[in-house]
Amino acid sequence: MLELAIDARRGSFHLKVECRLASPWTVIFGPSGAGKSTLLRILAGLDRSRPGEQVQARVQFRDRLLTDTGQKLWIVPGQRASAFVTQHPALFPHLSVTENVAFGLRHLDRAARAERVRQMLALVDAEDLADRRPQHLSGGQAQRIALARALARTPELLLLDEPFSALDGVASDAMLARLQQWLRAHRVQAVLATHDVTDALATESEVLLLQEGRQIALGPAKDVLAAERSRMLARLESSE
Template sequence: MRKGTGARPKRKSAERAVLEFSLDARRGSFHLQVECAFHSDWTVVFGPSGSGKSTLLRLLAGLDRPIRGRIALNSRTLTDTAIGLHLAPGRRSTALVAQQPALFPHLSVAANVAYGLRGLDHATRAARVEEMLALAGATDLAGRRPQELSGGEAQRVALARALAPAPRLLLLDEPFSALDGVASDALLERLQLWLRKNAVQAVMATHDVTDALATSAEVLLLREGRVIALGPAAQVLAAERERIALRLRTI
């Protein structure tokens, strides 16, 4: 299936965002060894907990360094251990919305969203904050403090904050776990539309097969730090049919 994806770019337009990486990394006793190229503008990294999804996303975001490896976004090299290159997380045009929203507790919601917007005049920044909060469905939270938000609200604000500086790549690590199904679906739909319009590529990690099926054009199946499969959702997930069928029955 990994070979099959090699043909995919030909069907896509040449200027399509492409994320390529080959990584060898350790985190404690966990060993991640992956080599992939994403051609879809929405890729799902699917796997059970402990399969290395978060580790992969942290590496892509530049928060952790691989032992060996290379990451390129739109042909721009972000990390290359061979030449000792490692761009700082804030210089990779990459945003990460982690499971834990990690809002700055001493700042208001609006100030949280504005944190990544520097060098803009006040009016532009305020407009951008408003736009992002609207996208995340969190407009009426602007004046609140993070301590006053529910888990779902905090995740919406974290999404708005991550997108505010206009990244080229959005990494989502089970970002809507605290939202209920309907709210999560509506937000995902709006988000995907916005990302497409603004030509932002997204990679979402999830262990929820319904999420994987609902949103993805392309799925990377990860287990124990290794790539099991990469390809169209239906195709990849069919390989996991047994496990998925079991899971769906329990849902």
Template sequence: MLEFELDSRRGSFHLQLSARFRAPWTVLYGHSGSGKSTLLRLLAGLDRGDVAPVRIVHDDRILADSATKIWLAPGRRRAALVTQQPALFPHRSVAANVGYGLPYLRPSERAKVIQANLELVGASHLVDRRPEDLSGGEAQRVALARALAPKPALLLLDEPFSALDGPAADALLERLQSWVDARAIQAVMATHEAADAFAIGAEVALLQEGRLVAQGHASHVLSGERTRILSRLDSASATTSSAAGQTQKSLQPERGSHSAGGISNPES
């Protein structure tokens, strides 16, 4: 379980949250500027901002507590953050990037872990490449493999599949969910795509302007979004059908005439 109490200001933005995430997967849903990325960076320990008070506890382990002046460094939190920007080490190969957090393993064991995680994200064929030779989607796959390799206790995902097309992102998310669930790793994923929350059946935390305004199953918290999406799909389907009908009608020959060689001739 992840529980936290945060009160952070950065410029004019004020993040004020108190919540408990008990589900294996929690989706942070909200539009740009709602505080999703800020929350994830605070949980990971990468951003302190102007925080007071603060308390972050994961599985009964205190990660931060202003009352007792505890603030664990990112490397001691057993948390991994994957963002839209892969931030791979440009001077290292894909294999060296994925193995960066595994210095305690023998080379043979490290190689096995690297290969297994690259296979998980569909990037085993990229093992010897450099980041500069990767597409945006490939780099995001490698960044995810690097985060998973040390088997974190808490996985934080900030729209990590934004450079992948829909089917590829869906397939990767499905594999990732199975992998994470099998290892009892808690995951928190930020997205503005309601479909992601429905796809994995996650708990949803709805953020607006730095506040938690709703929390629960996607079918309840995002019922309005689901209705909006279905309405748009129905509208698009109707428009497509209408356009197809008009096209079919325009291709039909006029009654009382036939075409031969591209020239309309009257009937005899």
């Protein structure tokens, strides 16, 4: 259960969202510029304040208050038990794949760390990449490693900002299935932002429809995206 109330202004852009996300897999759907990334960055605890911005936010995840600007409470990103993966993998270029995945595991001893890294690389099907440097990875490989690095800390909340954009369709579907199974097993709640309607319809999920910073609808994918789906079907039929 993730409860959020956000009112953020950046220049002329105004994001205002107030909702309660209970589903283990929520998709934030909207065109680019709708405010999806801004919303996720605030949930992750980044973007605390920059000059010329006003961010008012209250975020509660399960029993824990993560952000409440009214009380000047802002838990730092690393202590929110949440992970954030974006379309830009941001792997550390001076470290190998193994060292990247192990970066957030300082609390574990050496053997446990190595074992966790191995498990995570297996999850994203990248065991053969362990010794590579990020410069020698393809875009899709880098995104998989970024996901492994984020999940290695076994977060309770996973925030995804179009993280599969560099994977091709089939790989992305297989990856998604494996990821969802892992998330269920570890009781992780996931929030995925996308502008791709097939991503949103691919899963039994709750969808938060966002447009120009406003929350348009929240509910099961088949209801919220009915219009989108019929538009897509119409387009398919007319092309046949």
